[in-house]
Amino acid sequence: MTPRERAIAALTMQTPDEVPTFELEFQISQEMFGIDIQPEDLLRKNIGKLSAGEKERRLCELAEDIVKVYDQLDYAIIPGPYGVGWVEGVNVSAEKRVLHREIIKLAGHERMIGYHGDGTFAIPDGNEMYGFIYAISDDPASVHARARHMAEEAIERNKRLAESGVEVLLLCSDYCYNTGPFLSPAMFSEFIQPYLAQIIDAARREGLYTIKHTDGNIMPILDQLVACRPHAIHSLDPMAGVDIRKVKQLAGGQVCLCGNVNCSLLQSGTEDDLRNSAQYALEHGKPGGGYIYCTSNVPFKGVEPRRYQIVLDEWKKGRVYPPPDC
Secondary structure: OOHHHHHHHHHOOOOOOEOOEOOOOOOOHHHHHOOOOOHHHHHOOOHHHOOHHHHHHHHHHHHHHHHHHHHHHOOOEEEOOOOOOOOOOOOOHHHHHHHHHHHHHHHOOOOEEEEEOOOOOOOOOOOOHHHHHHHHHHOHHHHHHHHHHHHHHHHHHHHHHHHHOOOEEEEEOOOEEOOEEOOOHHHHHHHOHHHHHHHHHHHHHOOOEEEEEOOOOOHHHHHHHHHOOOOEEEEOOHHHOOOHHHHHHHHOOOOEEEEOEOHHHHOOOOHHHHHHHHHHHHHHHOOOOOEEEOEOOOOOOOOOHHHHHHHHHHHHHHOEOOOOOO
């Protein structure tokens, strides 16, 4: 099977020949492979000075570098928006289209193409938290109106992503702290869950797969997340006490599981701790299919490549499923 076929099998609750892997972002390409795949780093200084032909050539080269990195990692899903943090004030929609087009051309048959597609409330930052909570108490109708508008915008945007060749939506709104959801389960069921379900239902109609990401302790709202019918749930955060063995027992027959390798151990703890976390995730995520191996967040900037290599090595050791007749 190709990495793309393995991902589709896992997302549809089947058992591929090998456990697929990917990450929401990969931030250490320079350190690990000597290849910088961050477009903003490469284009910030001279994007306005390039001719149209030079710009397209540079973007094609960048697409080749991005695909080269994900080929070496053997990811099943190439995550967009490819680290794009474009320069303010520069009209780059054409540049983004070129980059996206070239990546699909180079990798679309071997790997799924992902892109962010959420449109639900996430944990507000410190400047917005009080206003958000006051609005829920004082003017819940306005909160619902805002939630509807965000969901409708996401649905329209995701339609365009499907038309462009995206196959899987990475729904990256964080709902939970390590102690639990930022809203009570009852409030979550009113102000987030219906709109998340709308986004996922619309995505399914467009033929898109969905991976719902949230860090933190999801256990109090796990049933609500599953009821929204995403193809997968990510990241099964062990730092928040989420145990993939327990989640597999509760929801493993209904939704693909992604993650549970403790990303904090990429930087702290011993290498044996990291290996044990990786082995535990595979041991309890793998049986019966419906599992994509990955960390509980991302390989973040500052991680030593040798420690992320441990995560990859453990996956390579344990990724193969036995033949069906075994």
